[in-house]
Amino acid sequence: xxxxxxxxxxxxxxxxxxxxFTAAVMRRVRARELPNKHPRLRWAMxxxxxxxxxxxxxxxxxxxxxxxPDADGADVQLLLSLQIAGAKLNKARDALMRPAGxxxx
Amino acid sequence: MEKAPRILVEAALRDPxxxxxxxxxxxxxxxxxxxxxxxxxxxxxxxxxxxYLELFKNxxxxxxxxxxxxxxxxxxxxxxxxxxxxxxxxxxxxxxDITEPGYEPEESDPxxxxxxxxxxxxxxxxxxxxxxxxxxxxxxxxxxxxVLDMPVNTVKTTLRRAxxxxxxxxxxxxxxxxxxxxxxxxxxxxxxxxxTG
Numbered sequence: 660x661x662x663x664x665x666x667x668x669x670x671x672x673x674x675x676x677x678x679x680f681t682a683a684v685m686r687r688v689r690a691r692e693l694p695n696k697h698p699r700l701r702w703a704m705x706x707x708x709x710x711x712x713x714x715x716x717x718x719x720x721x722x723x724x725x726x727x728p729d730a731d732g733a734d735v736q737l738l739l740s741l742q743i744a745g746a747k748l749n750k751a752r753d754a755l756m757r758p759a760g761x762x763x764x
Numbered sequence: 765m766e767k768a769p770r771i772l773v774e775a776a777l778r779d780p781x782x783x784x785x786x787x788x789x790x791x792x793x794x795x796x797x798x799x800x801x802x803x804x805x806x807x808x809x810x811x812x813x814x815x816y817l818e819l820f821k822n823x824x825x826x827x828x829x830x831x832x833x834x835x836x837x838x839x840x841x842x843x844x845x846x847x848x849x850x851x852x853x854x855x856x857x858x859x860x861d862i863t864e865p866g867y868e869p870e871e872s873d874p875x876x877x878x879x880x881x882x883x884x885x886x887x888x889x890x891x892x893x894x895x896x897x898x899x900x901x902x903x904x905x906x907x908x909x910x911v912l913d914m915p916v917n918t919v920k921t922t923l924r925r926a927x928x929x930x931x932x933x934x935x936x937x938x939x940x941x942x943x944x945x946x947x948x949x950x951x952x953x954x955x956x957x958x959x960t961g
Binding site: 664666667673676680681683689 | 780788791808877884
């Protein structure tokens, strides 16, 4: 046997890793494993983020609402009609609340 | 690949905590390969841990427990060579050059072993890995060729050249550690090897 090879075998003999080596590996394995534990939840979250981004971008690109002249006049008409209806209701109420004697006179 | 059971792998796939058994079983091999390549305990620990993380990620690709050893050796080799490429431009001072307090070398002749370790560490990357796989893991040339993805003849030539270089350096080594050599081998033994080999 070649003496050099003998010395090399001795020199390259296996070493013992530090005592906490396995624990350190397992710590890193667990740390890496946690985010992968609920893959469905991860996909759901990714989907929700993508959807909200899409909606945000879509809304920001929508043109501002255009108010037509017809619509502009309609609100004035609505207010006027409400005022007339209110006045008529007030008159009717007053008529109902009036004492009966006064009517006779 | 061998049709062997993959009990350990199956267990680890079912329960990640069973992965601990795989780590325990092969940690000495993985750690030592990196240690002998870099001569650094810190790097050995770090790279060995990375190899195990990669294994955990690729566990379903392991076809048998024997394939597991092969996969680990290949992954270590790749990581070591990749890491040296990254270190090439840095001035790298191995921690092993500084003796750790309380560290007792395991070799019976620490001077000779340390000197030879330095010589091995000075070999080119692939050559160094061939030497380590051959003398640490006691692998056959064909097995080394599989791990390193090299033709068997190339491995054979590489190993022969590595040994020739180490023998060449053994002249100085013999002088440096003459006390150790003289105690272990008859005087001039390494020199005789140089002449013959």
